[in-house]
Amino acid sequence: MPDIVQKRQRLEAIRELLSSSLVSSQDELRRKLRRRGIHVTQATLSRDMHELQLLKGPGGYSLPNGNGNGAARSGNGAAVVDDDAPPSVAEMIDSFGMRAQQALNQVVVHTVMGGAQPLAAALDYEKWPEVVGTIAGDDTVLIICPDQRRAGEVESRIRTMLES
């Protein structure tokens, strides 16, 4: 197996993993990659991550652009799972969500630093019918709905999750 191909795919996989889940250490990343059939050592990952110019913050690694990074992880009870199962929106909101507010046909959800990207990924994954699309920054997710009514529904559903 040609090394160079392996590498390209691996970097791709790393980017993908990072955009949809929080990774706190290179070893954790190594285990997640292994489940995808990619088997490398921490040393290699260290080099990969340098190459990808990743940032590391209190909450784990993140892509250089505007992706997630940040705080909070400690015992909040939820989502402490060893994970790798596609994370659910409920879990994400429970773990990272801070507040949600509707604005016309959109809903803005504020999260802890670094929570926006995973939350958006979870929303995308669950494909809510009222959601047309999402955009995530570091700590803010913009959810776009077809109309004001649907946005209202989404807002209240998220608020419920926040309160629980």
Place this chain on the structure above:
Amino acid sequence: MPDIVQKRQRLEAIRELLSSSLVSSQDELRRKLRRRGIHVTQATLSRDMHELQLLKGPGGYSLPNGNGNGAARSGNGAAVVDDDAPPSVAEMIDSFGMRAQQALNQVVVHTVMGGAQPLAAALDYEKWPEVVGTIAGDDTVLIICPDQRRAGEVESRIRTMLES
């Protein structure tokens, strides 16, 4: 000397150092602080840095916002203020802003490359009542308002800043 005062000043000093020089390790930071008469151990700095939510990238540590990381740092002349006071939106617009345009309940602000993140951070920090949330890319900030009217207000306020 009261511990708590020490700490406040130290965090302050760390922010200042980071914004004006590259720091690659906590031990390096420790040495730099020592030259300023602040003497603490790496352990304490680890805790401080966690508290400041610093990011670590290829180029060293950086403040959580959109500040410098890794490469590029040179001056743009403006807003080189003594800083450390959370940067104001006015300053940011002045330094990075290029144009602003309303779209329904949103306002899109274009900035110079790399200016979006800091501007969004400043907006978040000032917590304008007309702003529900912001999302920033590399050179574009999307500001979400509750409705079209408020978006208009925000747009014109920003335009004023741009012209000045």
Place this chain on the structure above:
DNA sequence: CTGTCGATTGCATACTTATTCATTCAAGTG
């Protein structure tokens, strides 16, 4: 004053990441 509580810190150490060194392999070169 005395005891309790919470915050801050240093020390020692566990844990995580970067780097050195050697190896392997593919692509050129003569």
Place this chain on the structure above:
DNA sequence: CACTTGAATGAATAAGTATGCAATCGACAG
């Protein structure tokens, strides 16, 4: 084909970061 060169990688280990624990200090109730 034999040799050289450069990229990629693992193993071992150096370098760097986080954390459990105990000590200290100020605030404050009794």
